[in-house]
Amino acid sequence: MVALQIRDVPEEVRDVLAAQAKACGKSLQGFLLELITEEARRVRNADVLARFARRNDGARGSDITADLAEARAERELQ
Template identity: 60%
Template sequence: MNVSLQIRDVPGEVRDAIAALAAANGQSMQGYLLELVRREARVARNRTLFDRLAGKRVRGLVVDDIVTTIRRGRDDPDRADPDVA
């Protein structure tokens, strides 16, 4: 559901700067500001997700251990070859 937003008391120089940025991008002020608001909302969602996942990190893993485990799996003779039908 779409809603309208309104910003009051925007200083003239701020409005002019936004109008210039929008024009430089070939956009209307409406389009420019909508893109800006969407981007900020996306960043906020990503930050929230990152913060939530950061607490679930597996600690103590070393890159060499991960590489060794992957190589063992690849070298396993009992491993089915995904390229063979």
């Protein structure tokens, strides 16, 4: 594994993140690792969906992509 370092994080931001980590029963390092891992997964998923949407072989990629975006937006409103 590789180590990452973030400099110049405001104390208020660090405090909020530390409180979230504690509420989840995790260390700050574990909590942040989970956050960046999830973000990387989302980027990969978005890339796959974008490639699928560009297909021109008759697949309904753009409809599926739109359906997923709509379902996610509805879920976030709840």
